[in-house]
Amino acid sequence: MNKDDILTQLEDIVGKDFATNRSEDLYIYSQDPGASLPRKVDFVVMPSSTEEVQKIVRIANQERIPIVSMGGGLTLSGLIIPVKGGIILDMKRMNRIIEINQFSQYALIEAGVTTGQILSHLNENYPHLQPPIPDAPPSATVAGNTLIHGSGYLSQRYGGHGSMINGLEVVLANGEVCKLGSCALSDYWFDRGPIPDFIGLFTSAFGTMGVITKLSVQLFPKPKMRDIIFGLLNDPKDIPDLLLKITATGYAEDILLGMQDKPEWMKGYVFVMTYITGDSEEDIDRQSKVLKRIYRKTNARFMNAPEKMKNLYLDKPIFAAGAADFRKGGGFEYVGAFMPLEKIPDAYEKGAEVARKYGISPTLGSRLIGGVHTIVMFFSYSFNRANALDMENARSALHETNQLALDLGGIPWKAELEGQKLILNQIDPSYTKLMKTIRTALDPNGIMNPGNWEVD
Amino acid sequence: MEIKTEQDWKDIVHRCFRCGYCKFTHEFSDYNCPSYKKHLFETYSTGGRLWLIYGIISGEIPWSQGVANVIYACSTCGNCTENCRFEKFNDFLVDIIEAARAEAVANGFCPEKQKALIERIENQTMFNPYGELNSDNDDLKKEYNLPDEAEWVYFIGCTSNYRQKNLRDATLRFLKKTNIDFTLIDEHCCCSPVMRTGQINSVKDFINYNINQINKTGAKKIITSCAGCYRTLKKDWLKYGFDYGFQVFHTVELVKKLLDDGKIKFNSEYNKTVTYHDPCHLGRHMNLYEIPREVYKSIPGIDFKEMKRNRENAWCCGAGGGVKIGYPEWSLEISKERLDEAKLTGASVISSVCPFCRTNLTDANNKYNMGFEVIDLVEILDELELEISD
Ligand SMILES: Cc1cc2nc3c(=O)[nH]c(=O)nc-3n(C[C@H](O)[C@H](O)[C@H](O)COP(=O)(O)OP(=O)(O)OC[C@H]3O[C@@H](n4cnc5c(N)ncnc54)[C@H](O)[C@@H]3O)c2cc1C
Ligand code: SF4
Numbered sequence: 151m152n153k154d155d156i157l158t159q160l161e162d163i164v165g166k167d168f169a170t171n172r173s174e175d176l177y178i179y180s181q182d183p184g185a186s187l188p189r190k191v192d193f194v195v196m197p198s199s200t201e202e203v204q205k206i207v208r209i210a211n212q213e214r215i216p217i218v219s220m221g222g223g224l225t226l227s228g229l230i231i232p233v234k235g236g237i238i239l240d241m242k243r244m245n246r247i248i249e250i251n252q253f254s255q256y257a258l259i260e261a262g263v264t265t266g267q268i269l270s271h272l273n274e275n276y277p278h279l280q281p282p283i284p285d286a287p288p289s290a291t292v293a294g295n296t297l298i299h300g301s302g303y304l305s306q307r308y309g310g311h312g313s314m315i316n317g318l319e320v321v322l323a324n325g326e327v328c329k330l331g332s333c334a335l336s337d338y339w340f341d342r343g344p345i346p347d348f349i350g351l352f353t354s355a356f357g358t359m360g361v362i363t364k365l366s367v368q369l370f371p372k373p374k375m376r377d378i379i380f381g382l383l384n385d386p387k388d389i390p391d392l393l394l395k396i397t398a399t400g401y402a403e404d405i406l407l408g409m410q411d412k413p414e415w416m417k418g419y420v421f422v423m424t425y426i427t428g429d430s431e432e433d434i435d436r437q438s439k440v441l442k443r444i445y446r447k448t449n450a451r452f453m454n455a456p457e458k459m460k461n462l463y464l465d466k467p468i469f470a471a472g473a474a475d476f477r478k479g480g481g482f483e484y485v486g487a488f489m490p491l492e493k494i495p496d497a498y499e500k501g502a503e504v505a506r507k508y509g510i511s512p513t514l515g516s517r518l519i520g521g522v523h524t525i526v527m528f529f530s531y532s533f534n535r536a537n538a539l540d541m542e543n544a545r546s547a548l549h550e551t552n553q554l555a556l557d558l559g560g561i562p563w564k565a566e567l568e569g570q571k572l573i574l575n576q577i578d579p580s581y582t583k584l585m586k587t588i589r590t591a592l593d594p595n596g597i598m599n600p601g602n603w604e605v606d
Numbered sequence: 607m608e609i610k611t612e613q614d615w616k617d618i619v620h621r622c623f624r625c626g627y628c629k630f631t632h633e634f635s636d637y638n639c640p641s642y643k644k645h646l647f648e649t650y651s652t653g654g655r656l657w658l659i660y661g662i663i664s665g666e667i668p669w670s671q672g673v674a675n676v677i678y679a680c681s682t683c684g685n686c687t688e689n690c691r692f693e694k695f696n697d698f699l700v701d702i703i704e705a706a707r708a709e710a711v712a713n714g715f716c717p718e719k720q721k722a723l724i725e726r727i728e729n730q731t732m733f734n735p736y737g738e739l740n741s742d743n744d745d746l747k748k749e750y751n752l753p754d755e756a757e758w759v760y761f762i763g764c765t766s767n768y769r770q771k772n773l774r775d776a777t778l779r780f781l782k783k784t785n786i787d788f789t790l791i792d793e794h795c796c797c798s799p800v801m802r803t804g805q806i807n808s809v810k811d812f813i814n815y816n817i818n819q820i821n822k823t824g825a826k827k828i829i830t831s832c833a834g835c836y837r838t839l840k841k842d843w844l845k846y847g848f849d850y851g852f853q854v855f856h857t858v859e860l861v862k863k864l865l866d867d868g869k870i871k872f873n874s875e876y877n878k879t880v881t882y883h884d885p886c887h888l889g890r891h892m893n894l895y896e897i898p899r900e901v902y903k904s905i906p907g908i909d910f911k912e913m914k915r916n917r918e919n920a921w922c923c924g925a926g927g928g929v930k931i932g933y934p935e936w937s938l939e940i941s942k943e944r945l946d947e948a949k950l951t952g953a954s955v956i957s958s959v960c961p962f963c964r965t966n967l968t969d970a971n972n973k974y975n976m977g978f979e980v981i982d983l984v985e986i987l988d989e990l991e992l993e994i995s996d
């Protein structure tokens with residue numbers, strides 16, 4: 151079929167207004183706000199139902215056209231820019247919040263529901279519940295975020311967002327729909343098991359296993375009060391000890407660390423933010439005293455932060471996109487890497503070295519996921535999009551940082567193509583073999599986001 | 607704030623990160639960029655538009671009708687300026703879009719329908735975007751017995767003068783009743799429609815002409831009942847380098863002042879449930895949110911209701927930025943959404959302080975049979991008995 155015929159077929163499925171191959175649209179969808187170079191897109195389509203997704207996938211499968219599922223397109227690592235051309239499936243019309251279950255505490259939603267949408271829906275209708283969402287801008291989708299093992303302000307206490315998926319509805323490469331989790335046999339989307347757990351196949355798979363159309367994600371009770379205990383550490387070497395002691399109290403909701411050369415007053419310190427929650431001022435005071443004592447005993451200084459600064463950080467989710475404006479150049483990407491706690495001091499020290507090597511002001515941070523079980527490190531690079539050299543520099547720094555994370559025993563998160571290659575080079579060959587077997591079985595024509603996690 | 611030189615905006619447009627805060631209301635409850643909500647492709651978000659503009663500036667993509675269409679499919683409502691979090695950048699978003707439209711015009715890509723605006727305004731018998739014969743306002747001056755020189759000039763604006771005469775006449779009656787020393791001029795278009803659509807070649811001549819007319823009356827204060835004229839006179843005329851020596855007020859500001867000074871009192875009631883639509887040009891563009899509300903609430907008998915999206919969060923009426931002339935169907939769809947929202951308040955009256963909003967809301971009200979009374983605040987005041995004291 152030629153391109154015009156394909157477009158006509160796509161238009162027949164979703165309606166004329168929701169399928170395009172106009173050059174201005176393709177230009178926008180061929181890039182993301184990160185440092186990846188633009189890549190070719192052939193069509194952008196916005197389905198509004200699982201049935202429409204099925205029909206699109208069937209055409210793609212028949213015509214061997216790659217399909218790339220897209221939520222908010224905000225991973226920054228170019229994951230929604232097709233590697234081999236094809237159709238971008240922009241999921242935003244699938245934005246129904248189907249059910250909020252207040253008993254089993256989950257939200258059953260379509261894949262295009264944004265994190266902003268779920269947040270405001272709960273705030274308005276279920277103010278006692280809060281969603282697990284990242285500090286990413288509000289157009290990030292719950293699906294996109296949970297599917298990439300995202301994390302956020304509830305992750306220290308409740309775990310990574312990937313583990314909060316209770317169930318998925320998936321359209322496979324052959325167009326069939328499959329339900330995974332308790333929803334496969336029950337009316338309640340309340341748990342993943344206890345049956346063989348295939349949900350994991352679809353997380354951090356970057357759309358290579360199928361198109362997720364619905365998901366159930368866990369919700370959590372909203373605390374009455376929240377406060378932050380700010381601290382400053384002189385030496386990153388003290389981080390593991392400090393984090394072990396804080397997490398042992400069981401008080402922390404979220405723990406964020408940061409180290410950056412700018413503004414000047416932050417230079418040379420590791421900035422610590424421990425979020426605590428409670429039912430009363432006394433409750434908060436009690437926890438706060440314990441934590442301040444821990445800070446003192448682990449070479450950290452309690453910092454009496456100005457009210458304005460505190461309020462800024464108490465706003466959940468945090469406005470993290472501010473980091474993208476450091477250089478006033480509209481470009482930002484970070485290596486996120488899942489790291490073992492003991493390697494965090496090295497990650498700070500060596501991460502700063504990489505940044506300085508590329509003339510970039512070091513901006514590093516980390517967040518705990520599920521206590522000290524995983525620390526996600528952020529090595530951030532903001533750049534000027536209008537300066538090709540600056541972008542190239544950022545790409546080199548990102549690449550070197552991916553390698554650094556691997557060398558330290560960590561794993562780059564939501565890795566861009568180059569990062570994926572580094573991971574695949576290092577991964578046990580039996581892992582790639584299994585991955586290939588599964589993928590070939592599910593997607594023999596290789597239409598699901600080919601080029602990502604590419605194994606020969 | 608405004609962008610000063612052509613180079614300025616070209617220097618900052620790439621600062622957009624395409625993070626998308628600008629698509630939403632404050633609390634993310636809904637998309638609040640009418641363009642994005644309609645088209646949904648990322649291209650039609652503010653970020654998409656800015657990236658296209660940057661693509662043009664950097665030479666990555668050429669001008670085309672398609673690109674121009676995206677840049678014109680924006681009602682310049684300013685929701686993005688309100689919600690983009692990048693300080694000293696967010697203020698300029700609408701300015702950048704308008705500047706890019708001027709580039710589109712310069713490169714021969716102004717969409718056909720919008721061209722009618724400049725053709726009519728530059729027509730020596732019209733000087734207005736509606737294609738009507740120019741009214742020198744002499745008849746009105748005679749009818750209302752207005753002097754040649756006065757303290758105030760009532761700048762009627764083309765929409766009130768040619769399409770919303772009831773609003774114009776209600777304003778004239780209000781000014782007379784309240785003993786304001788005012789007059790009218792033979793005004794030409796304030797140039798809002800052509801500025802918003804990037805057709806700016808003769809803008810300076812028009813401003814110059816209008817300022818001369820105003821100066822001839824000796825007036826030091828201008829009053830207008832049009833949110834678009836208000837923004838244009840108070841902001842854009844300065845931006846175009848005209849340092850005029852008079853003050854500009856919206857009628858609603860005068861009403862508020864007269865109420866505060868005890869110069870007017872309402873002696874009758876308005877027993878209706880009313881909701882107020884914030885005109886983008888008065889609200890987000892000029893930061894005037896509370897004064898109209900205070901005036902409505904001071905009217906005896908009124909049952910005043912807020913729509914869910916109000917003030918900085920207000921949904922646009924869909925008329926501005928050349929959208930009404932360029933995309934008439936879509937323009938009414940945008941208004942319909944506002945009327946749907948108004949319905950939820952239980953109001954029977956939707957009121958505003960802008961003739962252009964009034965026009966579009968009325969058109970949608972009629973088209974979709976919504977059953978509202980669409981009326982300007984001044985028209986409500988016109989129905990009331992006023993007690994005037996000196
Ligand atoms: C300023 C900023 C701050 C951020 N902070 C955080 C943070 O605190 N925590 C965090 O976890 N992340 C963060 N991120 C990273 C990222 O934006 C988020 O994780 C985001 O939620 C990704 O969601 P998305 O909808 O944008 O996903 P997308 O980029 O659209 O998609 C992500 C991946 O999932 C796939 N995918 C999406 N939808 C489907 C589907 N329906 N079916 C199959 N595959 C699909 C895509 O193909 C892609 O591979 C941040 C990003 C930015 C820009
Ligand atoms: S205009 Fe502002 S809020 Fe919108 S995408 Fe650009 S930077 Fe983000």
Ligand code: SF4
Nearest residue numbers: 639680682683684686
């Ligand atoms: S001015 Fe309004 S319509 Fe235009 S891009 Fe901004 S929010 Fe959208």
